[in-house]
Amino acid sequence: MGAAAALALTGCSEEVKRGWYPGTNETTNHSEVLTNLWVNSWIAALVIGLVAWAAMIWCMVAYRRRKNDQGFPKQTGYHMPLETMFTVIPLVLVFGLWGFTDRVQTEVDTPVDDSPLTVTVYGKQWAWDFNYEYEGQEAHYMGVQAQLDTDGNAGVQDTLPTLYLPVDVPVHFELKSRDVAHSFWIPQFLQKRDMLPGKTNHLYLTPQEEGRFDGKCAELCGEYHSEMLFNVEVVSEEEFKQQLDRMEPGLVGDEYNRNPNENPDGAREMEDDLQTPRGGGSH
Known part of the structure; x- marks a missing residue:
C-alpha cells in the first residue's frame, strides 16, 4: 500500500510534469520555441509513419498470394500519377521541415547587440x-x-x-x-x-x-x-x-x-x- 502511494505521489513531482523534456519551457528565452519544433517534428514523423505502416499492411493483406494463384502477380510500371505522388509528397515534407527549422534557427541565432x-x-x-x-x-x-569517483561517492x-x-x-x-x-x-x-x-x-x-x-x-x-x-x-x-x-x-x-x-x-x-x-x- 505504501509503495503504491509513493508511486502515485511521484506523478505530482515537477520532474514528472516535464515529461521527456530536459527542462521547463522557461529555462531560457529559447526553450519554448525549440521544444515546440522538437515536439511538432515528432508528431509529423509519427503521422507519416502511421500512414506508411497502414499502406504497407494494406498491401500485404489486399495483394497477398492466394491459395490457387499461379505465377507472378501482374506488374505495373510507369504509373505517372502514383510516381508523381511519391515524388511531390516527400519534397513538400522535406521543404516544410526545412522551413520551420530555418525559422527557429534564425530566431535562436540572432545576435543580441546590447548584451551586458x-x-x-x-x-x-x-x-x-x-x-x-x-x-x-x-x-x-x-x-x-x-x-x-569510481566508488560512486557523493560530492564529486x-x-x-x-x-x-x-x-x-x-x-x-x-x-x-x-x-x-x-x-x-x-x-x-x-x-x-x-x-x-x-x-x-x-x-x-x-x-x-x-x-x-x-x-x-x-x-x-x-x-x-x-x-x-x-x-x-x-x-x-x-x-x-x-x-x-x-x-x-x-x-x-x-x-x-x-x-x-x-x-x-x-x-x-x-x-x-x-x-x-x-x-x-x-x-
Whole structure:
C-alpha cells in the first residue's frame, strides 16, 4: 500500500510534469520555441509513419498470394500519377521541415547587440576556462577537471568547474577550443555548439530559471572525455556580481592554447603549470 502511494505521489513531482523534456519551457528565452519544433517534428514523423505502416499492411493483406494463384502477380510500371505522388509528397515534407527549422534557427541565432554580459568559454582536454566581461568588469576562472569517483561517492559534482550566469540577463557566449574539437552543451538549455581550434562560435540566450544545471562536452575529445563536465549556476544578478568579485581579475586568452600535432601532452603540462592537483580548483 505504501509503495503504491509513493508511486502515485511521484506523478505530482515537477520532474514528472516535464515529461521527456530536459527542462521547463522557461529555462531560457529559447526553450519554448525549440521544444515546440522538437515536439511538432515528432508528431509529423509519427503521422507519416502511421500512414506508411497502414499502406504497407494494406498491401500485404489486399495483394497477398492466394491459395490457387499461379505465377507472378501482374506488374505495373510507369504509373505517372502514383510516381508523381511519391515524388511531390516527400519534397513538400522535406521543404516544410526545412522551413520551420530555418525559422527557429534564425530566431535562436540572432545576435543580441546590447548584451551586458559576454562569456568566453575555452574547452580544453579535459576542462573549461570561463572569461567574464560584465559592465566593464573582467574576471576569469580556469578549471582543472575532477577525477571520476569510481566508488560512486557523493560530492564529486561540487569539485567541477562552475559557470555562473545571472537570471534574466542576455548572455553572449563566445566558444573556443584550446586544443582539439569540443562541444559546449547544457542539456536543460536545449542548445549546444561545437568548439573548434582556430574558430570562434557564438551562442545567445537569456537564462530565465534560477538553479543548478549540468554541462558537458558533447564531442569525443580524448581519453577523459567523459570527465569533461561542468556545473551551471543561474543566480540573481546581485549574487552573480558577488561571484565575479571572488574570481581572478582580468582575462585569460589564446596564450594557453596548444597545437595537439606539435605537443600532444600539452593538456597535462598545462595542469602542471597551474600547480593544481586533479580533483578541482582554479588558478
